[in-house]
Amino acid sequence: MRVRFAPSPTGPLHMGGVRTALYNYLLARKNNGSFILRIEDTDQKRFVPGAVEYIREALEWAGIVPDEGYGYGGEYGPYRQSERKEIYDRYIRRLLDEGKAYYAFDTPEELDRIRKEYESRGETFMYNATVRQKMRNSLSLPAEETQRLLAGGAPYTIRFRIPENRKIKVKDLVRGDVEVDASVLDDKVLVKSDGLPTYHLANIVDDHLMGITHVIRGEEWLPSLPLHILLYEAFGWTPPAFAHLPLILKPTGKGKLSKRDGDAGGFPVFPLEWKDPRTGQVSPGYREQGYLPEAFVNMLALLGWNPGTEQEIFSMDELVEAFDLSRINKSGARFDPEKAKWFQHQHFQRLSDEEIWKKIIPVTETHLGRPLTEEEKNYTRQILPLVRERLTFPEDFWKWAGYFYQRPEAYHPKAVKKQWKNQTPQILEEVKDVLATITPWEAGIIKEQLSEWIQNNGLGFGKVLQPLRLALAGDLKGPDLFAMMELLGKEETLERIRLALERLPSAKEQ
RNA sequence: GGCCCGGUCGUCUAACGGCUAGGACGCAGGAUUUUCAUUCCUGUAAUCGGGGUUCGAUUCCCCGUCGGGCUGCCA
Numbered sequence: 121m122r123v124r125f126a127p128s129p130t131g132p133l134h135m136g137g138v139r140t141a142l143y144n145y146l147l148a149r150k151n152n153g154s155f156i157l158r159i160e161d162t163d164q165k166r167f168v169p170g171a172v173e174y175i176r177e178a179l180e181w182a183g184i185v186p187d188e189g190y191g192y193g194g195e196y197g198p199y200r201q202s203e204r205k206e207i208y209d210r211y212i213r214r215l216l217d218e219g220k221a222y223y224a225f226d227t228p229e230e231l232d233r234i235r236k237e238y239e240s241r242g243e244t245f246m247y248n249a250t251v252r253q254k255m256r257n258s259l260s261l262p263a264e265e266t267q268r269l270l271a272g273g274a275p276y277t278i279r280f281r282i283p284e285n286r287k288i289k290v291k292d293l294v295r296g297d298v299e300v301d302a303s304v305l306d307d308k309v310l311v312k313s314d315g316l317p318t319y320h321l322a323n324i325v326d327d328h329l330m331g332i333t334h335v336i337r338g339e340e341w342l343p344s345l346p347l348h349i350l351l352y353e354a355f356g357w358t359p360p361a362f363a364h365l366p367l368i369l370k371p372t373g374k375g376k377l378s379k380r381d382g383d384a385g386g387f388p389v390f391p392l393e394w395k396d397p398r399t400g401q402v403s404p405g406y407r408e409q410g411y412l413p414e415a416f417v418n419m420l421a422l423l424g425w426n427p428g429t430e431q432e433i434f435s436m437d438e439l440v441e442a443f444d445l446s447r448i449n450k451s452g453a454r455f456d457p458e459k460a461k462w463f464q465h466q467h468f469q470r471l472s473d474e475e476i477w478k479k480i481i482p483v484t485e486t487h488l489g490r491p492l493t494e495e496e497k498n499y500t501r502q503i504l505p506l507v508r509e510r511l512t513f514p515e516d517f518w519k520w521a522g523y524f525y526q527r528p529e530a531y532h533p534k535a536v537k538k539q540w541k542n543q544t545p546q547i548l549e550e551v552k553d554v555l556a557t558i559t560p561w562e563a564g565i566i567k568e569q570l571s572e573w574i575q576n577n578g579l580g581f582g583k584v585l586q587p588l589r590l591a592l593a594g595d596l597k598g599p600d601l602f603a604m605m606e607l608l609g610k611e612e613t614l615e616r617i618r619l620a621l622e623r624l625p626s627a628k629e630q
Numbered sequence: 631g632g633c634c635c636g637g638u639c640g641u642c643u644a645a646c647g648g649c650u651a652g653g654a655c656g657c658a659g660g661a662u663u664u665u666c667a668u669u670c671c672u673g674u675a676a677u678c679g680g681g682g683u684u685c686g687a688u689u690c691c692c693c694g695u696c697g698g699g700c701u702g703c704c705a
Contacts, residue, residue, distance in 0.1 A: 312703040585664040597666030
């Protein structure tokens with residue numbers, strides 16, 4: 121089995137592309153086949169610098185590593201279509217010689233005009249068997265005229281001559297069999313006036329020459345499948361098996377997922393951050409948001425495919441094991457950013473303490489604006505168990521544990537309003553004194569002694585612990601208060617209480 | 631408009647033509663907790679409509695409708 125992923129470097133690869141690559145990759149690995157990366161850059165007008173590098177980096181990040189192809193070597197190269205022009209020339213020659221393709225001299229302007237004309241009459245223009253005799257091409261023109269035009273260097277395209285009175289049976293591994301009448305097809309341009317092939321020609325020639333056995337691509341290609349079958353037929357080649365994947369749809373609204381949706385919905389559409397070389401506009405990426413590649417891949421895999429069991433969390437190896445073309449869905453799948461987060465949470469929680477620790481060090485350093493000392497790194501190691509279960513992204517660590525590194529600058533206003541009562545300053549003064557006597561400074565001991573004090577004074581836990589938390593962390597949320605105090609250290613704990621008493625309203629002011 | 635492909639909770643989906651239509655996300659409630667979060671429990675909610683075939687239809691067929699794709703010298 122040989123499969124390929126054949127993106128066009130017209131910009132960053134988006135989620136849908138990654139999923140297509142993933143399905144190809146899974147299938148190849150499951151069957152001990154090869155996964156090939158081919159770059160389809162026959163449209164030089166739309167070529168975007170950096171896109172090829174982006175594609176490779178994105179696939180590598182996601183763990184979808186090609187066995188062969190552009191940048192990976194192999195026996196079937198070159199793997200970039202712009203380097204294969206001679207090959208396409210050779211094959212189009214064959215079609216021309218056999219009368220299966222023809223020269224067309226119609227200019228884009230002419231075609232445009234005719235299209236508009238048809239449109240104004242409510243019809244659709246098709247360059248097909250019934251109109252091709254009326255157009256300027258080697259079929260309608262006298263042979264001498266064609267020769268003269270070619271010799272004179274007149275611009276031309278080469279079109280495929282769709283055979284007449286034909287029904288084409290196409291088989292799709294996802295959708296089953298479809299039968300199409302050739303009369304609904306038009307004579308597609310195979311070679312553009314710049315001499316480079318269009319997708320249709322290049323794709324068929326390359327898939328054949330590269331020994332591709334299974335073509336797995338997006339549903340947007342389904343309408344051109346009959347044309348592709350006809351092309352294989354014209355060359356006398358056996359077509360590969362085809363599977364057309366359902367599209368990924370917008371979370372809300374109509375249509376397929378696009379770049380804009382990410383901006384509007386606040387989620388990335390691209391695997392990696394992308395900076396548009398022309399506009400300088402930056403689009404966010406899953407990697408930069410802190411997503412784990414395995415979470416991203418897991419989420420993508422289950423968008424349009426299911427294992428038939430109730431298992432939802434998969435590693436790449438498990439996906440390889442479970443993947444099966446027959447369980448791909450037929451209908452488009454709406455992308456749900458919330459579920460993406462859930463997958464991330466699941467995978468993040470499966471990381472070891474050590475792995476998480478490595479990820480949160482840089483986050484902490486960024487927020488602090490300086491590197492951590494060895495001592496602080498160890499401190500971080502101690503803090504982690506307290507907050508790890510609430511982390512979805514490395515970035516969350518700062519949100520839940522930032523106050524371990526910095527004294528609160530401000531106190532959450534709502535929390536103050538709710539918990540900082542008239543009697544609070546007095547209580548905290550006393551708590552401070554009680555804490556000052558506690559030794560050794562360990563969570564268990566602190567809890568024991570403070571609890572005893574609270575009970576002896578008939579105070580209720582909330583009244584004491586809530587303001588204390590507020591004083592130490594600046595907010596009412598966080599892990600176990602006693603563990604927090606232990607890690608903060610006695611001196612720092614007392615100092616923060618003192619600071620809060622100084623900064624927050626005393627009884628008199630209220 | 632034409633051609634093609636689809637339609638099960640709000641979303642992702644499961645269900646040889648045969649259980650009370652199952653799971654997950656989300657949401658709501660509860661338990662746990664000093665708090666927030668996590669975790670656990672409970673609840674919420676669906677077969678697009680109409681015909682047919684059949685003892686029996688989410689499942690097969692037809693029509694309608696809705697959704698999606700294509701209709702470029704883009705891929």
